[in-house]
Amino acid sequence: MTKYALFLGCTIPARQPNYELSARKSLEKLGVELVDLANMTCCCPPPIQSIDLETSLAVAAYNISIAEEAGLDIVTLCSGCFESLAMANTMLKNDEALKSRVNMILSKAGKNFQGNIKVKHFLQVLTQDVGIKHLKQSVSKPLSSLKVAAFYGCHALRPSELLELDDPERPSILENLIEAIGAKNVEYRNKLKCCGGLLRGFSDDLALDLAREKVANTSKAGADCIATLCPFCFVALDIGQIQIRAKLKESYDMPVLHYSELLALALGVSPKELALETHKIKTDKVLSKML
Amino acid sequence: MGFSDAVTSHLGGETMTLCYQCGTCASSCPVAKITPSFNPREVIKLSLLGAKDEILSGDAIWLCCSCYNCQERCPQRVQIADVIYALRNIAIEKGHIPNIYSEFASALLNDGRIVNVSQFVENKRESIGLPPLQPVGVEALRKILSATKFNKLQKQEKSQ
Numbered sequence: 001m002t003k004y005a006l007f008l009g010c011t012i013p014a015r016q017p018n019y020e021l022s023a024r025k026s027l028e029k030l031g032v033e034l035v036d037l038a039n040m041t042c043c044c045p046p047p048i049q050s051i052d053l054e055t056s057l058a059v060a061a062y063n064i065s066i067a068e069e070a071g072l073d074i075v076t077l078c079s080g081c082f083e084s085l086a087m088a089n090t091m092l093k094n095d096e097a098l099k100s101r102v103n104m105i106l107s108k109a110g111k112n113f114q115g116n117i118k119v120k121h122f123l124q125v126l127t128q129d130v131g132i133k134h135l136k137q138s139v140s141k142p143l144s145s146l147k148v149a150a151f152y153g154c155h156a157l158r159p160s161e162l163l164e165l166d167d168p169e170r171p172s173i174l175e176n177l178i179e180a181i182g183a184k185n186v187e188y189r190n191k192l193k194c195c196g197g198l199l200r201g202f203s204d205d206l207a208l209d210l211a212r213e214k215v216a217n218t219s220k221a222g223a224d225c226i227a228t229l230c231p232f233c234f235v236a237l238d239i240g241q242i243q244i245r246a247k248l249k250e251s252y253d254m255p256v257l258h259y260s261e262l263l264a265l266a267l268g269v270s271p272k273e274l275a276l277e278t279h280k281i282k283t284d285k286v287l288s289k290m291l
Numbered sequence: 292m293g294f295s296d297a298v299t300s301h302l303g304g305e306t307m308t309l310c311y312q313c314g315t316c317a318s319s320c321p322v323a324k325i326t327p328s329f330n331p332r333e334v335i336k337l338s339l340l341g342a343k344d345e346i347l348s349g350d351a352i353w354l355c356c357s358c359y360n361c362q363e364r365c366p367q368r369v370q371i372a373d374v375i376y377a378l379r380n381i382a383i384e385k386g387h388i389p390n391i392y393s394e395f396a397s398a399l400l401n402d403g404r405i406v407n408v409s410q411f412v413e414n415k416r417e418s419i420g421l422p423p424l425q426p427v428g429v430e431a432l433r434k435i436l437s438a439t440k441f442n443k444l445q446k447q448e449k450s451q
Contacts, residue, residue: 010404013424020421039428041403046357047395048405050379051388053302062435070354090363108438109431158359168363173375174375194321194358202353203392209325210356275419 002129004120006034007063009081009093010042011231018278019231022121022264023077025274029267030130030138034075037066045080046155046198057098058105060088061113065106073118076126077260078240079230083155085120087195090162121156122164122260125172135180140268142182143285145289148262149186149223150174151214153233154185154194168192177259178227180230188221191216195240197232208247211240225255225286227262234258238280255283292345297381304377309367310335316361316371322354331371338378347382353389353424360392385445400442403427 012019027034030244040063042048044056064085067074076082092099093115126135152171160168169192175185196210214237218226223262226291228234238256245251264274265287276283316331323330327350334444337346346352347444352375361371383392395405404427413424413431 008424010408014404014406014408017416017421021419024359027305036422036425038425039431040425041428041432042399042405044399045405046376047392048399049376050357051383051392051396051444052439052441053373053376053382055436055441057302058435059432059438062431066428093381104434105438109434111431137391154358154360158363159364159370194360196321196356198357199322199354202389206322206326208355210321225349230374275421 001033002125003033003072004075004125005037005067007040007067007074007076007081007085008036008077009076011080011235012078012255016037016231016234016278017275018261019234019258021274022258022260023270024267026260026264026267027125027180028207029269030126030135032125032129035072036069037070037072038164040066042086043076043081044266045084048259049084052285053175054105057088057091058102060084060151061092062111063104063279064089064117064119065111065113068114068117075120075122077122078156078232079121079153082119082230086121087118087159087162087206089115089117098141114195121229122236123156123177125274126177127173132180133176139181139266141266141290143262143266143290144182146183146262146286147186147219147222147224148183148220149188149226150178150191150284151195151218151228151233151237152192153197153230154227156229157192164273174227174229178216178262179241179261183262183273186218186221186223189217194243195233197234200236204243208243211236211243212248212250215241215244215254216250216259219252219254220269223254224289225262225283227259228256229259251280255279255281255286255287257283257286294341295339297339298374298377301377303370303373305372306369307335307338310339310369311367312336313366315364315366316369319360319364321358321360322356325441331355331375331380334378335371335374338374338446346378347385348387352378352382373393375412389446396441396444400436403429405431
């Protein structure tokens, strides 16, 4: 059985049980075992990289070293966690001097980064370990009448040199996974553009402006919902629509679901088990199309 | 040491001097399209020219949304998003830390997480079918933050 250390991060346990439940239930059905390891911390994503890059690298390496001790590869759900851990993993594997510098810091906490495990995003576990063929065969409720707008966000794809998930300008992994659960992939304008999530709290107006474009373009393309990979994108686009309504007086009603939620539904998990009430934009429209 | 040297000797800032000001970054930037307050090419130009105060105390470096589009497309392979992290790191060392970032720093130091998991949410996990949360490695984390002097960045911000 395929086994991974689940790196949960901060935002998902704090705010998004919908992501955690759907991912855990889907992977269980697909034969992937998740192990929850003690003593992990925040991954140190862009907001902490902005404060101190060296700290971020060291903390990412610390978390990787815990999985190394357990002899497990890591899977992340959040793209922020994926970016910081996968980036640190590749950088430190390829740079002996940087690795010694970081290991000097980790020695204060009794840890050491070896560089002998992989850090994968949830999507990579689905395509590389489960495989599209097995995934398709496991679908019991194909979402055949659903039109889905794929949204990668930024940190699953970029910096591509270090993350190596897919082509940063023409990715296809998420579209393929959407089609594998029977749904229709819908193309829309500026699909790969940022959701503005990381500007929230510093410049809310600019953040909302970027989120608004995403919701407007997917609505115009006739999508039934947006499929996200990252809790920050989810917040920017889901709660974002409530703020867009209040501040910009523009009303959209575009459900935002993590890909894992669509997957769990297609694998036959009951909507009642998925904490769908977490969503600010109701998911009823999506559920009614499944009947 | 000039400002440009200070940036290139900082982690993340190494590639800044490769910039030849072509503007591919600015035309790839989603933020530059919606506000005149941020333009990655300008940020690099001012940093190369040594406009230290304008860069470190201004808002511009904080308006990057860290999408890495510029970095992917730069023909000179300037690691632009990383250069901006380096500039932010230096700004914070000099005491210029936006509120939201000091909140992230405090949360990391106190809880080991940048978004706190409330007791209410933690207690609710079992009833919705989630396993209990594992303990956070706060003690080990504090040793790392002390070794990198991250905790001092925090103190500096408090004394302002």
